[in-house]
Amino acid sequence: MLNNNDNWRTWRKSEMLDSLLAFGGLVLLRDSVEWEGRSLLKALIKKSALCREQVHILGCEVSKEEFHEGFTSDINNCLVYHDLFRDPLNEKMGRPFLGGPLGALTAMCRRTDPGPVTIALDSLSWLLPHLPCTTLHQNLHALSHQNSSPGGSSSVQQVCVLGLLHEELHGPGPLGALSSLAQTEVIVGGTVGQASAYILCRRPQQRPTHQTNWFSILPDFSLDVQEGPPVESQPHPDPHTSLVDPMTHLTFNLRLSKKEREAKDSLTLPFQFSSEKQQALLCPGQGQATSHIFYEPDAYDEDQEDPDDDLDI
């Protein structure tokens, strides 16, 4: 049982990053123009490096120097940076597009180094337009399910693939396809100047779980978990499961009681033709003509002229 707020926040801070890295597989970081996700990506990279894991970074969008900003030299020494920023399409070298990101991804898939490893892809939004979608998905699947069995052992390496994705750049198809590949999905958002991470976890043979953490990232890319704004102002509704039952607090009735259902079932619709109705129409009884029409003509209705006088009949 935690005794003070600082310990609780430290525990929450560690829990958030640990939960994202612990299970492995593909962790999809979805960000937007207003709420960038590269800071969270670097916070996760720092966490992995501090745990003495191997960290490989495929840098496509920013330069190596810009990406290393904010990290200490100890952290930077732990990072293996594959720089695709300066010449991603091999244009400067005059060679056609042969290696580049596909070659780098393929090389990552073939790595045989032992030990847990974290692979950061910065970013998937850059890779998607430049690689065939199926190729990228195959490579992502291979990356996040790398097995190492030296000497015939059946041990499975802990591989965590962090993929940064700018969600405005892609349609629902690619987004959905990548979501289906991901074991963990993090949607970076926020409100009123406070950033939030909506985390959706999918585990085999378990129901998906979700939670929202309010956080801020310090200049050294440490994570600071906040209390956050009230629940009502959370910006991200659950995209996959309902949080609130829409059937409550309705002004109309969607359910019928037993008595109401019996009355409904026994009701004869006006245009439903049955044998009883047929008999009633063919043989009108004494009680059939129960309606009368009472008409009192107005004074000007007594027009002696025949309206058909003008017809030549």
Add this chain to the structure above:
Amino acid sequence: MDSAGSVVSVAPQLLIQSAGSRSSECSRNSITFSTSPLTGRSRQDVAWSRRGQSRERSCRLHPGRRAHDPGKLTLLCDAKTDGSFLVHHFLSFYLRANCKVCFLALVQSFSHYNIVGQKLGVSLTVARERGQLVFLEGLKSSMDVFFQAHKEPHPLQFLREVNAGNLQPLFEFVREALKPVDNREPAWRCPVLLVDDLSLLLSLGVGAVAVLDFVHYCRATVCCEFKGNVVALVHDSGDGEDEENDILLNGLSHQSHLILRTEGLSTGFCRDVHGQLKILWRRPSQPTAQRDRSLIYQYKIQDKNVSFFAKGMSPAVL
């Protein structure tokens, strides 16, 4: 290069002042951009001051600066209005700051930019003659692509190609224009690439991904290798029907360090308020501890300058 020989990148500092300012850095009611050396101020300062009994407001925005800022991409965006006044101001600013400027002018003629530049105190003709300004006049050069033979690929060679997706000649033109040369030429300050405008490339048949790749290579070369800046204008259709333009705009937004978005007023045309300007600072690789990175001002374009004021604070309505 400064006097010590180190590379100093000029990050634009927005100085927005209302009437009556006595700053030597700006003329009356103008957007001015200071070229003061980068002295390491690391946080934003927003200072409001009331000058005597006047209602005038001055707002000085200091983006974070460090001694060796590696170069920035500034995205100019306009929606339901014309944001080209920002292009003219950035052009005049960087020329006055003694920067080497490569201007890809695809929309208007040289004389148009020159006439506006003269109103802002710069002569594009003089700048071009002394080698400070490299001007690609898209309207005129497009004719050369079709009616003149070239040994080397023309920067607008993509106009003749069936699949207009190769902007490599245009990138080579930019790199050649801004690459550091030997010491025989005057020592210009940081190189700057200015593009007016990138949406036009989509209209000419270039795909959004190709344009993004072009800007990517310009960033890698001009910003990172040459330690310069890139400023580009993109239009926002706003209706969501132009998917290619939306991809281009969003892709550039994610690459940008500073986004200046001009918008028309939602209530329609106004004689005294021509639109509003949203300023959004982004550091793609740096976290921002506080989310007060965006500001909104309204503006009125005058003959030789632009006046800015807080929302609802137009002198016409006060």
